[in-house]
Amino acid sequence: MSFLSYAWDWLRAPVQWHGPGGIPIRILEQLGYSGLSLLVAALIAVPLGVLIGHTGRGALLVVNIANAWRSIPTLGLLVLAVITLGFSPLAWLIPLVVLAIPPILVNTYEGVAGVDPEIRDAARGMGMTSWQQVRKVEIPVAVPLIMLGLRTGAIFVVATATIAAYIGLGGLGRYIIDGLAANNYGEVAGGAALVVVLALLVQVLFVGLRYLVIPAGLRKQERPT
Amino acid sequence: MIWSWIPGNAALIRQLTLENAYLGVVPAVIGLIISVPLGIACVRWGWLYPPVLSATSVVYALPSLALFIVLIPYTGLTDTTVIIPLTLFSLCVLLPNVVDGLRSVPGPVRQAATAMGFGTLRRLVQVELPIAVPIVIAGLRIAMVSSISLASVGQLIGVSSLGYLFIDGYQRDFPTEIIVGLVLIIALALVCDVLLVIARRLLTPWQAGRARREIPRLPGRAARELPGGVGAA
Numbered sequence: 001m002s003f004l005s006y007a008w009d010w011l012r013a014p015v016q017w018h019g020p021g022g023i024p025i026r027i028l029e030q031l032g033y034s035g036l037s038l039l040v041a042a043l044i045a046v047p048l049g050v051l052i053g054h055t056g057r058g059a060l061l062v063v064n065i066a067n068a069w070r071s072i073p074t075l076g077l078l079v080l081a082v083i084t085l086g087f088s089p090l091a092w093l094i095p096l097v098v099l100a101i102p103p104i105l106v107n108t109y110e111g112v113a114g115v116d117p118e119i120r121d122a123a124r125g126m127g128m129t130s131w132q133q134v135r136k137v138e139i140p141v142a143v144p145l146i147m148l149g150l151r152t153g154a155i156f157v158v159a160t161a162t163i164a165a166y167i168g169l170g171g172l173g174r175y176i177i178d179g180l181a182a183n184n185y186g187e188v189a190g191g192a193a194l195v196v197v198l199a200l201l202v203q204v205l206f207v208g209l210r211y212l213v214i215p216a217g218l219r220k221q222e223r224p225t
Numbered sequence: 226m227i228w229s230w231i232p233g234n235a236a237l238i239r240q241l242t243l244e245n246a247y248l249g250v251v252p253a254v255i256g257l258i259i260s261v262p263l264g265i266a267c268v269r270w271g272w273l274y275p276p277v278l279s280a281t282s283v284v285y286a287l288p289s290l291a292l293f294i295v296l297i298p299y300t301g302l303t304d305t306t307v308i309i310p311l312t313l314f315s316l317c318v319l320l321p322n323v324v325d326g327l328r329s330v331p332g333p334v335r336q337a338a339t340a341m342g343f344g345t346l347r348r349l350v351q352v353e354l355p356i357a358v359p360i361v362i363a364g365l366r367i368a369m370v371s372s373i374s375l376a377s378v379g380q381l382i383g384v385s386s387l388g389y390l391f392i393d394g395y396q397r398d399f400p401t402e403i404i405v406g407l408v409l410i411i412a413l414a415l416v417c418d419v420l421l422v423i424a425r426r427l428l429t430p431w432q433a434g435r436a437r438r439e440i441p442r443l444p445g446r447a448a449r450e451l452p453g454g455v456g457a458a
Contacts, residue, residue, distance in 0.1 A: 001298065002298055003294075003295045003296075003297070003298050003299075006298065067366075067370075067418075068411075070367060070370045070371045070374060070414075071370045071373065071374050071410065071411045071414035071415065071418075072374060072407075072411065073374045073375075073377040073378075073387075073388070073391070073406070073407060073410045073411075074374075074378070075377050075378055075380070075381070075388055075391050075392075076377060076388070076390075076391045076403060076406050076407040076410065077407070079391045079392075079394065079395040079403050080400065080403045080404065080407065082395070083394070083395065083398060083400050083403065084400065155285070155286045158288065159287075159288035159289065159290070162288050162290055162291065163288075163290055163378060163381070166381060166395075167395070173290070176290060176291075176294060176381075177381070180381065180382065185297065185298075188294050188297075189294060189295075189298075191294075192290070192291040192294035192295055193291075195288055195290075195291040196287055196288075196291050196295075199286050199287050199288055199291070200283065200286065200287075202286070203282075203283065203286045
């Protein structure tokens with residue numbers, strides 16, 4: 001039997017779609033954990049990235065963080081957090097936020113630091129204060145990269161939240177972890193299929209968001225990345 | 226930390242480290258072997274690149290755990306089940322770098338090679354690929370570091386790696402074991418990273434004097450599009 005037939009058989013059983021462990025609840029849980037983690041990460045990383053990009057101080061640190069974060073094993077960080085912090089919400093929130101910060105920070109930094117010096121000069125020439133330059137010029141110009149950072153962070157968070165089921169978090173990863181423990185491949189396959197669909201939908205969401213928030217003046221010159 | 230645990234389990238730790246290194250290095254190398262010809266094809270036939278790039282960014286967004294599970298019916302609970310998704314992720318990271326690297330070859334350099342009588346193939350092998358090496362290796366570093374770290378997730382489906390220390394340490398409520406696993410994975414990634422930097426220096430001796438003046442920068446576009454899937458976890 002193929003993966004799809006296992007997943008389909010499990011998904012179409014009505015029992016999966018009801019109750020506290022049902023698929024709709026699990027999807028909402030997964031979106032809730034991921035959305036909250038991404039929000040907290042963005043609230044920390046975007047202002048910090050703008051600050052570093054604007055002042056140029058700490059740039060080397062950002063580059064090194066960007067290179068180092070990939071080597072951090074998510075599973076290890078999660079189990080360490082739960083063992084040291086116990087089963088509190090912080091045990092999953094801290095690792096998820098920590099892992100989502102680097103891509104947002106780096107892209108925001110790159111976006112702001114990469115603003116064309118001529119544009120900066122023009123803004124200063126018009127008499128803008130430093131804060132006005134940041135708010136009216138540098139951030140809008142950096143939006144495409146900030147969005148890229150958020151998308152990358154979102155992808156990372158959704159994937160990590162799935163693994164966090166191992167330390168007892170709800171969400172779609174529950175089906176995978178519980179199914180593996182019970183040797184029930186149908187449940188595992190169904191959970192994995194849902195995770196894949198959700199990850200794809202998050203991608204689509206960010207493609208749409210990106211179009212909405214990028215200033216019209218920047219859209220023309222944008223090239224497919 | 227209970228330090229005495231480490232020497233007491235040295236054999237286990239050594240074996241897990243080797244398994245983890247294998248699961249991390251093999252996907253990056255296979256990814257490189259596939260991405261070079263694919264990248265050459267994308268540069269040669271430009272229309273091919275946008276759809277291939279879109280496909281890679283979609284694949285990159287998939288959580289590794291889900292991909293492992295998709296493969297279980299076909300490859301079982303074996304190394305292959307972990308290696309295939311990590312290879313795909315490596316490919317996603319490497320391909321843009323191969324294409325950018327080949328496109329970074331200055332026009333005059335290309336023309337000079339042609340004027341010297343180089344055919345397309347010889348120009349590719351002796352001129353264009355060597356010039357692309359730094360950018361390709363920047364991608365390979367990301368691919369390898371990510372694979373080494375992600376390989377530990379394979380432990381959830383029972384494929385042995387340093388991830389064993391996380392699972393075992395968690396079940397036994399034993400932080401020392403988890404910390405040892407974390408440190409070893411990061412150290413392993415760092416060692417491979419340094420080896421790749423050395424390899425780049427050896428492969429591009431003409432850059433020796435230049436590196437110092439370079440402003441530290443991210444290794445190409447791929448650095449920004451991360452991981453996730455891959456990376457992620």
